[in-house]
Amino acid sequence: MTAAFRIDLDGQTLRMNAEGDWRARFLAAIDHDVRLFEEDSVGRELVIDLSRVTRLDTAGALVLQRVMSACASRTEASKFVGASEAHQALMERVAPHLAPCPVEPARGDPFIQMLDRLGRGAADAYFTALKILNFIGLVLVTGARVFTDPKRLRMTSIVRHMEDAGLDAVPIVATMCFLVGAVVAYMGAKSLEMFGAEIFVVELVALAVLREFGVLLSAILLAGRSGSAFTAQIGSMKIREEVDALRVLGLDPIEILVLPRTIALVLVLPVLAFIGAMTGLLGGILVSWGALDISPALFLARMKETVVMSNFWAGIIKAPFFAFIISVVGCFQGMAVRGSAESLGQRTTLSVVQSLFLVIFIDSFFAMFYLEIDF
Amino acid sequence: MGDLDLTTAADLGAQSVRSNAEVVIKVRGLRTQFGDVVIHDNLDLDLMRGEILGVVGGSGTGKSVLMRAIIGLKRPSAGSVKVFGEDFYALNEAGRLEVERRWGVLFQGGALFSSLTVAQNVMAPIREHLQMPDALARDIAAMKISMSGLPPEAGDKYPSELSGGMRKRAGLARALALDPDIVFLDEPTAGLDPIGAAAFDELIVNLKTSLGLTVFMITHDLDSLYAASDRVAVLAEKRVIEVGPLTEVTRSDHPWIRSYFTGPRGRAARKTTAR
Numbered sequence: 001m002t003a004a005f006r007i008d009l010d011g012q013t014l015r016m017n018a019e020g021d022w023r024a025r026f027l028a029a030i031d032h033d034v035r036l037f038e039e040d041s042v043g044r045e046l047v048i049d050l051s052r053v054t055r056l057d058t059a060g061a062l063v064l065q066r067v068m069s070a071c072a073s074r075t076e077a078s079k080f081v082g083a084s085e086a087h088q089a090l091m092e093r094v095a096p097h098l099a100p101c102p103v104e105p106a107r108g109d110p111f112i113q114m115l116d117r118l119g120r121g122a123a124d125a126y127f128t129a130l131k132i133l134n135f136i137g138l139v140l141v142t143g144a145r146v147f148t149d150p151k152r153l154r155m156t157s158i159v160r161h162m163e164d165a166g167l168d169a170v171p172i173v174a175t176m177c178f179l180v181g182a183v184v185a186y187m188g189a190k191s192l193e194m195f196g197a198e199i200f201v202v203e204l205v206a207l208a209v210l211r212e213f214g215v216l217l218s219a220i221l222l223a224g225r226s227g228s229a230f231t232a233q234i235g236s237m238k239i240r241e242e243v244d245a246l247r248v249l250g251l252d253p254i255e256i257l258v259l260p261r262t263i264a265l266v267l268v269l270p271v272l273a274f275i276g277a278m279t280g281l282l283g284g285i286l287v288s289w290g291a292l293d294i295s296p297a298l299f300l301a302r303m304k305e306t307v308v309m310s311n312f313w314a315g316i317i318k319a320p321f322f323a324f325i326i327s328v329v330g331c332f333q334g335m336a337v338r339g340s341a342e343s344l345g346q347r348t349t350l351s352v353v354q355s356l357f358l359v360i361f362i363d364s365f366f367a368m369f370y371l372e373i374d375f
Numbered sequence: 376m377g378d379l380d381l382t383t384a385a386d387l388g389a390q391s392v393r394s395n396a397e398v399v400i401k402v403r404g405l406r407t408q409f410g411d412v413v414i415h416d417n418l419d420l421d422l423m424r425g426e427i428l429g430v431v432g433g434s435g436t437g438k439s440v441l442m443r444a445i446i447g448l449k450r451p452s453a454g455s456v457k458v459f460g461e462d463f464y465a466l467n468e469a470g471r472l473e474v475e476r477r478w479g480v481l482f483q484g485g486a487l488f489s490s491l492t493v494a495q496n497v498m499a500p501i502r503e504h505l506q507m508p509d510a511l512a513r514d515i516a517a518m519k520i521s522m523s524g525l526p527p528e529a530g531d532k533y534p535s536e537l538s539g540g541m542r543k544r545a546g547l548a549r550a551l552a553l554d555p556d557i558v559f560l561d562e563p564t565a566g567l568d569p570i571g572a573a574a575f576d577e578l579i580v581n582l583k584t585s586l587g588l589t590v591f592m593i594t595h596d597l598d599s600l601y602a603a604s605d606r607v608a609v610l611a612e613k614r615v616i617e618v619g620p621l622t623e624v625t626r627s628d629h630p631w632i633r634s635y636f637t638g639p640r641g642r643a644a645r646k647t648t649a650r
Binding site: 023024025027028031032035057058059062063066089090093094096097098099100101102103104105106339340341342 | 489490492494495498501505506507508510511513514515516517518519520521522527528529530531535553554585586
């Protein structure tokens, strides 16, 4: 038994005979017809007969009340008849709650909105850059203050973060760099073979891995692994008001939360970059040996001869800068979390995106700088 | 629709339903545990149709866990939960869904979906469970929002823009969306100011009488207990140690119950309701 209704004309009065099961689940089928009837009968007198309604819930009562309020001219003649006591009570319960409510905030012109978003985005980028610079300054000043009073250096915290961000990342950094070293060697081998210049694969692998890939891959991994973790950790502390609690206790959140993390990363990334460079070379050596018959001994001898040590330093020197920016951006975004868990998610995404962008940006800056000074 | 031959609560309307005390939820021998930690052991509890059952107990006695065990969020390690006469945990997917449509849950923080507005939150269960034209779903949502005591302007607000009390009302509106027979409330008045809390108690009693709801209400709030509950169940020692009308339960000489009801706050709450 589903909901149904029949319309009779009784003199000037419309008579709506509702029957069956008027519960929410059966209303969808008749909703269209009910609305048509509502439109057709505006201003008429209406009697709604509920005597054959077997079941009713608030949704059904709402629909009946809506019909009544939409199309009845409010005279004595317009009324509900035949409702059982329980149904009558339900109809009365629903009656005061017929006012519609807005579902979504009003949206403006889509073109204007696009411009609005564009403008906000540009302004945001500018102000975020200023705020990050501000935060970098704050971290450096706090760092300088703490180093004049080394008792305030939190060794336990630093060591813990070194383990989390450094030691635990060694297997993945090593594997990644090994694979990339192997890929570079393999691709180089294919092209260099055409010129009979296979031996130059040594320079190719050594330069690429030592100057760029070792440190860059480690930094990318660190940004994804530890930078985002910093944002999440500090952000959830922020949500639970732990950061405020630190401040109220007279403790400096920068000193306690940001500095140990930053120091840990700055110490640990050069080591990771070194491990990355070595495993990258190993990958290159193995592929050269297998694909080009360049024995490891020959590879190393050639490398010693043509690849100067400065290439190694050119890579490692960049590591502390990368580490600093990754940690600072991660912590900055963590401190910027406001209120809800949703904001935490957004900030974590932003943290990874911004630190990766800045790492690559700084890397290209170094490349230009090295070129100018012939390093 | 053979499984729906029980009269729905709405059908009963404003009638007093205490007379035919039908058991809608029957918990027997319930045992829940997290690892080795046993929360409930051999717990029995009945929820009668049309009543407001207040569930009290000290912190950590597993009030919320009991609710979660009944509504299927925490599988008990032993015992049975019968809802409308059917063993909830023995039902198949479709049977469970049918039962789940007949109850609404208000979680402690409201648990509104933060990416949806209040009206969209209320429409969510209506849309998902009843294939319904949007306009009708909107009408129903607007009615539930109004019934929960929110102004219409609240409809297009996001949960983050609402106060705690409004969030609870919006949560209640969503719990009521499908015209449930049973409503579970987890500390509905916690975090509300006394005026807001009293208004919420009144709202619950009102909805119960006008819609014939059965209410399972976890609470710490003595005023709520006095104002709203028909019966009280006291949780302690991993089971329900006392259940019955408030006046009977307060007479118990169990030490926890005594200190709960005869402590300074208990006395104050009793005085105000005695008038």
